[in-house]
Amino acid sequence: MTSLAFDYRRADSVDQALALLAEADPGTKVLAGGHSLLPIMKTRLARPDRLIDIGRLNELRGVNRLGDGGLSIGALTTYSELLANPAITVYGLLADVLPTIGDVQVRNRGTIGGAVAHVDPAADLPACLLVLDAEVVVRSARGGRTIALTSFFEGAFNSVLLPDELITEIRLPAASGDYRSAYRAQEQPASGYALAGAAVVIGRSTGGGGRFDRAAIGITGVGECPYRASAAEQEFLSSGDPAAAAAHATDGVLVASDIHADREYRTALIRVQVRRALEAAIERVG
Amino acid sequence: MTGVYTNTTFVDAYRGAGRPEATYVIERAMDLFAREIGMDRAEIRRRNFIAPNAFPYDNPSGLGTASGGAKIYIDSGNYEPALDKALAMVGYEDLAARKADARLRGKYLGLGLSTYLEVCGVAPSKWIGAVGEGWGAAMWESSNIRVHLTGKVVLTIGTSPQGQGHETTYSQVISHELGVPVDDVIVQHSDTQGTPFGYGSYGSRTSSVGSTAAIKAAGKIREKARRYAAHMLEAAPEDIEIDGANYSVRGSPDKVKTLQEIAFALDLAFDTPVGMEPYLDETAYYDPTNCTWPFGTHIAIVEIDEETGHVDLVRYVAVDDVGNKINPMIVDGQLHGGIAQGVGQALWEGAVYDDQGQLLSGSLLDYALPRAAWLPSFELDETVTPSPVNPIGVKGVGEAGAIASTAAVANAVVDALGPLGVRHLDMPYTPQTVWRAIQTAKGGQA
Known part of the structure; x- marks a missing residue:
């Protein structure tokens, strides 16, 4: 398919882009790399009436x-x-x-x-x-x-x-101290997007007694949008147990369901990914 | 009679058309039966193979018995060597140890056999056109060869490739038949303004049926060239010996004309014997007398992540017998593509609808086709049992990979889950499907 017709403006400076956006209506979309927007315009899931192309604004690069x-x-x-x-x-x-x-x-x-x-x-x-x-x-x-x-x-x-x-x-912010991270995801095979993916960063402050006193767990593919699994983070900080933390990965989240993973499977899958990501981060040196 | 209208995607012929389904049913049944009676899976296949001295073999299922006079039988075969070779390649004896090792890594390892037999080279028109037996079509093939005055040979054919490399393989066949360099053969196809009528490329028939038509046309070219060489060399046609592109008088090897010289003179045609038409231009039609029957053993090894249900195809061994090979590299390419396609059906592909008939797997963002990175490097080997049906002993390879591999992967997945008590699982083995089977087997909530 091809997209519906749309109006196209190319911004030559950030200020010009902002001026164009100042008169934007809800049908206006900003075009950067276009690798997400253009495919959904072709399938007409997105039908913007105007694109503002910022792709040449080198001041936004680097x-x-x-x-x-x-x-x-x-x-x-x-x-x-x-x-x-x-x-x-x-x-x-x-x-x-x-x-x-x-x-x-x-x-x-x-x-x-x-x-x-x-x-x-x-x-x-x-x-x-x-x-x-x-x-x-x-x-x-x-x-x-x-x-x-x-x-x-x-x-x-x-x-x-x-x-x-x-x-x-x-x-x-600066990455400092004992910083350890890992990402574990299972891909949806057709799209390559995460069916369930977990990014973790854990860390220990110097003189913190060897306990992890920093834990951040980010989850994608599971909820309406990527989120921080706060309850899982808290559990990890208190118990240091990856499996116990993973059990809270979807607390308070309406877990998505589709043909690739229903709610039950996706919930089980993200718990596995969170636990494995935490285990991998713990194992990782530096 | 009840007619049903549906707006779901229609089902049509796919690579292998019928043989993948038959192979899947047979191979799954073999595994289920072996398990039922406590016999090794390789052994039960070995015991049920047709013996090598039983060919040509009448298929007791009745194939071809009502065929308007054509006799369809299994042309040639020797099944055990392919099985033995594949078992040796995969290290079948060590399977239990490898399963135990996988369990230490949280994986279930499974091995699947597929000792397929398929049918190619369709088909005698008498049979395929017979009411109640075939589908009311003819299945002969055609070719035309013209030798230009330059010596270049133009082959036009009724088969029509979709990327199988027919330009290469036909050139090899004609080069062999007429003694001209491969590069001097020009293969033309698929343009109905310039090609003879034919029935096309499917059913893995081009190498056996199309090549035979081309070989027949080449034979006619040789015979006319022999007669004209005799005229040029002032000898009797039966005294002309043909060695490649050289036509010489028996006993006088210095009296020789090349095919190019003959074509040149016969194209100018100012000196032709009475009754001989100018130009080397011959057409031939070939209606096969039987089909050809490739076979082999494919073995898949999978590892299943017990927590996620993800299936990883870790090894794939294939020993195929496609008769003689015109071009081994093209044969391997056909096998590679076919195996990948069949694995795709087993592991990823499926048309999913909701309860309103809405297609949910409606784009390649939801319908997963196999990708090279998901597949191991295929380990291929061969046995060679020529077909007696055609002059070059080929059997056909266009679909063999896709016929064998789906069943091999299915058997591997079910074998992997065997320790959990799983006897059967339907494809495709998506992570969710496998995970749920594991949960159910473990007595979980799923």
Whole structure:
């Protein structure tokens, strides 16, 4: 199929993009790499009446070290560019997961900002960014704001981003101390998206007595949108037991059901992935 | 009679068309029976093989008995060597130890056998056209060969490839028949403005039926070239000896004309014997006298993750007997593609509908086709039992992989789950299906 007809505008600067967005209606969509948006336009699941193409805004591309040791990643930075950047090697999770996303074409076109804005319920990267405590920097003609990623997703393909706002960068705090991560997912074989995927980061403070005093568990493919499994995190912090933590992976979440995995199977599957990810992170040195 | 209208996807011929289904039923039944009577799965197959001295073999199921005069029988076979070879390759004796090792890793390991027999080279028109037996069509094949004055040979054929490399294999056959370099053969097909009428490429019939038509046409070319060489060399046609592309007078090897020289002179045609038409241009039709019957043993080894139900195909061994091979690399390619296609049916593919008849697996985002990265490197070997049905002893290989592999994987999955008491499970073995079978077998809630 081909998409329905739409109006197309190309922004030549962030300011121009924001001006175009200021007059946007709910039928306006921002086009970055296009590897999520264009396929669903072709199947007409998405029917935008206007696209604002930000693909040439080089000011939104690239990775910069922040004063506090964190990273600022331009929203238009592709998965491939991110993977090739030495600054991400300290975030072992990204180094692990980025090469597994999609295929070479997707990684060369897909952008980190697009992955966050699209809110695919089963994408790999948002779950990883959740456990890295990412922040989303957005701008509009009215000004700007910074939103914790944990407050950003609202539901499937839905976020707190307002119609006139543009994601300009993703910020990651410094990875410090005893940082250990792992990602475990079972792919839906046709789409390659996660049927159930778990990203974990655990850590110990120096002088913390050997206990893990940091635990972040991000889950994708299971709920309406990627989420942090807070109850599982708490259980891991108190018991240190991966299996006990995994049992809480879907607390308070309406688990998705489809032809590949019904609610019962998907619930069992994500518990396995969470437990295995935690076990792998514990085993991992450094 | 009850007519039913449905808007679900219709079922039509797929690679193997009938033989994968038959093979699946037979191979599953063999495993179930072996388990029932406590006999080894390889042994029960061995005991039921047709003996090598029983060929040609009348199929007791009655195939071909009402065939308007054509006699359909199993042409040739020797099944045990293929089984033995495959069992040796896979290390069948060590299976129990490998199963125990897999359990230590949280996996169930299973081995599946598929000792298939299939039928290719369709078919004698008398049989396939017979009322109540065939499907009312003819199944002969056609070819035309023209030798241009340059010596280039153009073969046009009634078969019609979809990527099987017929340009290569037909060129090899004609190169062999006429003694010209492979590169001098031009194969033309699929354009009904320029190709003779034929019944096409399916049922793995091209190598056995199409090639035979081409070989017949090449024989006619040789005979006309012999007669014209005799004219050029002032000898009797029966005194012309043919060695490749060289036509010489017996006892006078220096008196020789090449096929190109003959074609050139016969194309100019200013000096032809009375009654001989110009040009080397011959058409032949071939109606096979019987079908051909490839066979072999395929063995799949799977490991199943007991917690997720995920099935990993870890090894695949195939020993196929497709008779003589025109081009071994193309044969291997056909087997590789066929095996992958059959594995896809066993593990991933299925049309899923909701209770309103809405197709839920409606795009390639939900319908999983096999990908190379999910498959092990296939381990192939062969036995060679030529077919007596056609002059080059080929049997056909277009579908063998897809016929054998689905059953091999099915048997492997059920074997893996055997320790849990699972006797049978329907395909496709998606993780959810396998997980639920494991839960049910363990007495869980599922």
